């Protein structure tokens with residue numbers, strides 16, 4: 323059996339030729355200072371520059387560098403997922419390759435991990451060198467997500483985080499396609515804590531998140547963790563229904579008692595329209611509830627996650643693992 327490194331550092335890489343050497347140097351300096359073993363898992367997400375070449379060179383010189391080379395660009399979250407699949411450390415750190423996430427912070431994360439936390443996420447105190455547009459959209463995004471999702475996703479937190487191998491194992495068992503990893507980690511639970519840092523400007527190159535990718539990312543976050551968009555219709559239905567109900571007596575009074583003649587027969591049509599739309603929206607909402615349930619089943623997330631067991635024999639745990647259905651419910655970590 324090959325020995326497992328104590329730490330894995332996962333870095334997704336898309337056209338980062340100007341950052342790779344420095345990323346490696348800084349990670350090496352930081353990780354060597356721990357005096358423990360480590361590996362760097364780099365995922366080349368279909369780069370079109372010299373990133374792959376540089377990574378291969380590093381891997382030749384240092385066997386601790388593992389390279390996973392994608393056949394094309396699959397996107398940031400999928401690249402990170404592949405990295406987590408391939409990471410074998412007892413603690414795994416996800417880090418951006420552009421050095422916006424300072425590798426030096428990993429030491430602080432490790433300290434928290436050793437103090438008993440299974441997830442240590444990095445909270446951005448301040449973001450340097452980013453456009454006001456990115457800052458504003460990011461701020462709004464994190465606040466929206468915070469409000470409408472069912473899990474508590476910490477604000478101003480990216481994917482830069484350390485996770486215990488137990489958490490990684492659960493995350494790896496969640497194979498949904500539209501992945502919002504920071505939300506999924508929050509959803510999993512265990513003991514989580516944050517450390518704060520100042521997010522530097524990108525070392526080299528430009529952002530790989532154009533508006534289109536940002537919008538998709540936000541959609542994945544919202545649809546992956548909230549049914550709010552499916553439920554919003556019920557409010558509209560209610561308002562339209564209320565308008566119709568109010569309109570009927572008002573029109574009757576205007577017409578019959580006060581003798582107003584304006585608008586003619588159109589009024590009846592408008593009221594009917596309100597009633598019918600209200601019913602339609604209401605039933606769309608009902609359908610949405612069923613769609614949400616189908617979605618839950620299709621995602622196949624585990625029903626619960628066990629952090630630890632007491633006085634439960636290995637035999638029982640093994641039995642749970644055996645039946646594939648329950649294994650899904652409890653992909654419980656080895657301790």
Ligand code: UDP
Nearest residue numbers: 334335336367397398401418419529530531
């Ligand atoms: N990235 C990736 N695939 C993509 C887009 C980005 O692997 O399709 C990587 C990128 O190389 C970087 C990280 O994801 O290491 C974060 O991307 P970026 O710095 O461009 O995002 P930003 O910091 O601007 O939000």
Ligand code: MG
Nearest residue numbers: 418420422524
């Ligand atoms: Mg960046």
